[in-house]
Amino acid sequence: MPPKNPEQNFLADRFEADRARLRGVAYRMLGSLPEAEDAVQEAWLRLSRADTSGVDNLSAWLTTVTSRVCLDMLRSRKSRREDALLDGGPEPSVSGEDAIERETILADSVGLALLVVLQALSPAERIAFVLHDLFDMPFEQIAPIVERTPDAARQLASRARRRVRGGEAPLDAAQTAQKTVVDAFLTASRTGDLAGLMAVLDPNVVVRADVFAGGGQTRELRGAERVAAFYNGLAQTARTALVDGAIGAVVAPLGKLHLVLDIRVENGKVVEISAVGDPRRLETAKVAAV
Structure with missing residues (x-):
């Protein structure tokens, strides 16, 4: 439903300005466009219910919320012994050639090989790696998302980085x-x-x-x-x-x-x-x- 007051209108405008970026964050974490869109929608619901009067950086707040939603989704997926990059995950919420083209373009922009590698990481490793290596978020901000200390978050990202790069030396x-x-x-x-x-x-x-x-x-x-x-x-x-x-x-x-x-x-x-x-x-x- 459309916002009903000026504050909601303001939040909706700010959210729309960040939607594409948040979708990109979620897609790299989840590897599925429908799931990424679900995560972004959940972030909007949380924003619409939250008291943001004390939030100085709304974009960073939205990134944190979206990341936490993705972490919950990854943990739930793992507990069901599912992996959307291997079994396809849920059916797309939108169908047809346009939906397939959108996800193909997004997957290609991320790097299909990278998406395949990311599926092997633990949820916490995946979140830490994506936020730090792909979106330059400092470990002090990543730590509370993955429920670790900054040093532990740094180790998660480092471990993930070695796995993403195959633990190998540069190509000979x-x-x-x-x-x-x-x-x-x-x-x-x-x-x-x-x-x-x-x-x-x-x-x-x-x-x-x-x-x-x-x-x-x-x-x-x-x-x-x-x-x-x-x-x-x-x-x-x-x-x-x-x-x-x-x-x-x-x-x-x-x-x-x-x-x-x-x-x-x-x-x-x-x-x-x-x-x-x-x-x-x-x-x-x-x-x-x-």
């Missing part, structure tokens, strides 16, 4: 070269650049898919022409990632981990791609953003 020269090839392959696939695909595929490239990735049966493709034709216009949601310490890719539509692509590169060409959709492998795969 060989990995950097492999990433360049994988990036080129995925870009050519996504944009329907057949010539670009042929340029990065070894003439004898082999693609293998397990039963989950192959539509109920294992599949195999051989030869650059067949592989290029198959991937031409494909891989719309695939992004380069570090998978179990090696350069590969994840296919994660709307942040939901669907496939892992193990991509072997030799002499600047893709020589082998293994598409793995086995849920057991996806649960154990160590994915890091690159």
Whole structure:
């Protein structure tokens, strides 16, 4: 219902000015646009009921409230042994191509590989990492949200940071070269650049898919022409990632981990791609953003 007094009108205007930013905060914590919108709506309800006369920084107050709502949602999700990045979470509250496009754009802006990694963090680690590393909130403000001391909050973020980055050293020269090839392959696939695909595929490239990735049966493709034709216009949601310490890719539509692509590169060409959709492998795969 619309606000009924000047104060409510003022709060509503201030909230609308922060809505997009709060949605971004919540999305990075929850990995689901419908859940993020629910969290933001709950933040508005709490704002509308709260006495904010003593609040000096309303934007910071709203960030704190939204973060606490997200933390409660993450804890509830964990207690149900659910994870929205793997099982999809609740059905979207809005449907149709427009809703899918909105979430796809938001997921891509965050980084799909990062969303996949974040799902492996504990709720407190996730909150601390997102607020500090992505939104520059000081640990003194994060501490009461995650119910820790500032030093403990700093440790949560540090632990999360190591997991997000795979606990690895920066990419070495060989990995950097492999990433360049994988990036080129995925870009050519996504944009329907057949010539670009042929340029990065070894003439004898082999693609293998397990039963989950192959539509109920294992599949195999051989030869650059067949592989290029198959991937031409494909891989719309695939992004380069570090998978179990090696350069590969994840296919994660709307942040939901669907496939892992193990991509072997030799002499600047893709020589082998293994598409793995086995849920057991996806649960154990160590994915890091690159």
